Amino acid sequence: MMGERTVSQESLFYSFNLERHVPADHLLRSIDRFVDLSDLREQLRPFYSETGRPSIDPELMLRMLIIGYCMGIRSERRLCEEVHVNLAYRWFCRLGLEGDVPNHSTFSKNRHGRFRDSDLLRRLFETTVARCIAEKLVGGEGFAVDASLIRADASRQHVVDHAGQLPPASASHAVREYLAVLDDAAFGGATPVPPKQLAVADPAARWTAASRDRAFFAYSTNYLIDLDHAVIVDVEATTAIRQAEVTAQRRMIERAHTRFGLWPERLAADTGYGDARNLSWLVEERGIEPHIPVFDKSARRDGSFERADFVFDHDDDSYVCPAGKRLRQRRKHYREALPFVDAEGMTRYRASKLDCDACALKPRCCPNAPARKILRSIHEGARDMARDIATTDAYVASRRQRKKVEMLFAHLKRILNLRRLRLRGPNGAKDEFLLAATAQNLRKLAKLIPMPAMAGAR
Template structure:
């Protein structure tokens, strides 16, 4: 028999509890156990006035932002609507049914003001990392680093070729916020000073972003495509992540321009920062060949960090002639020995030959005697077009050799498999959290989004490994 038609009837009194209507296995219940936001009011106390109208609770704003980044809600307008309607979101944000939801404009006012001035988002991220360390998710032994391009909120139609862009003519007082931030980071190694090479185009709305192209797919992204554009070039920032490979916990994150020099420099910055903040000094660093330059490898070796990184080596030769790898290095006597057994020395007299001393770029020249090379039966395999063979040795060649020796070990093979965990996090960031394109402009806006996304990923990791205990139903 068909039941009666369901009609909503207004009741005079209601007995309703949010606690009873949020599922016990809801993700937010587990995240709530690890979101330590008790000290936010004390942390921001000096950035509020002692008089005037009471402000919205900053903890409420941060909880709403965490909901948005944990569940891929990119629009703050939509976030306010979802928190207004979703009971689980209200429970996490400590809002009762009758409590109003803040207006979306409140986020911008606080973000560009006290949140950014106090570096609150960096503080929250570091507290999450400290919680992961305290719960045993970070062994501090094997760290992996990589970068991924995130499309900026800019387009080519509103851009100018670099040759037509003169930042000296910009009046900082009349410039938009993103342009002011661009002028502030011109001497920053992560942005303006990262490279002397000018980009092809400069965006008017976000000039600190880099006109770049991501033309190669990672192995993970071939199987699980992300939102990153792989064809035409676009304006972007790079999110640089440093993770512990045990449980893929992000121990640090840094936003830079999308160029290799800035990305490599950010790894040094992050390693120094986690050493100061968390006393983390890893046994090894795992990365791809983009981080395998001589200065970077030398920097790691000086800090007793084993570089599990493919060496960026351009000394190989085409045409079948011997390359530098075919020559044996004799460190004790400071010379190379060719396959024919002849030494290649840097100096052969008591005074230094100006043509053989270091060139000022950290490169030393080693050369055999001319008559020795002329009489050598292997000359056509060594230097067919020169009178004598010359070999150059970079300043950090010792560190490069250490990296080559590590590449022959079984631990290196394991490290190359563990490196894919960084790419998995990037795929999760773009596909699940929806961070394929930035909403905020400027270096500060990009860093704010990267910090919030990394905090959300770490909180989700904690919630997955340590879920909230299930309450048994009463008989």
């Protein structure tokens, strides 16, 4: 006999326990253990008025943002719709069945005001780092650093050639933020070379062709991670050029030490961080072993002698060429003393023209010059140390472990769906990168630390 659903009048009372309808192995249930917002209201209290209508609960908005970034929901409008219908999302947000979901415009108003003024998202991220440290997931001995390009919310077609054609600062938040960071070493002040073109919608975004795709406007997200469990120790938003990424690396190392007392013994990175100044900063100022390939352009392809073929004599402060002759910094006496070091931090060692003219190796040494000249950086000691480290087994292990940061970037773009920014301006990029790094650390905690019931079952 075929059954038929009976249509009855709605009950006046329901007995519904939301806790029972969230699966025990749901990701948000595991993440909820590590979300501590107990002091949130005290942090934001100075930014709210004592009178007037009660605002939307800031904890509710933060929990919704955590859901959005953990689950790869990029649109805040869609996030509000998902929280409205999803029981697990309602449970995580402490809404119950009848709680009202705020309007999506509320996020924008708080983001441009209270959240940024109080630096709330930075504090939220650092809370997850502190929890990772408390759970013994951060060793603190080896760090890795890298950067990845994230497309900006800017069109290739709407560009101007120089800042004089930008709309007035009152036109948008992005233009005001661009003008505010012109001297910042992580954005406008990263290089004295002005950009060839600016995006009207987001002038702080940098036009870049660093990837295999067509050139596009982008920001860089910079990660400093611990090599033990790939926990993100710090994150920084910069313009998409190498000089800014080196600046971000220094800021993150110093901030990790100030906030958490972390001071790594070694730092793994790619060649972009291997310039002489940065290696000197790591070795001489911070005492960190650079497990970094040295950025060196002294190699030659014409078969002539390279700089590596010349031996440096530290005691005599000179180079010895393959023929046994010495190259010194200065062979003449001038009325006015000339500086030994140029603006780029390089010193020049020159051979005697008489020695080179009589040398049988001159065709292989300096065929197109009267005498051989060698450039040496004032930071060459740090470069030599990096070269020596590159021959060790520890360096090989660090190079292998450094791939963890690249895996985090792949997770960021493919799983969390952060291939393109929704927010504009440097502050918008900071907000998105902080929330994404927070979500990745929370997911890491949920993965590595099992639920108490699951731990007991094992």
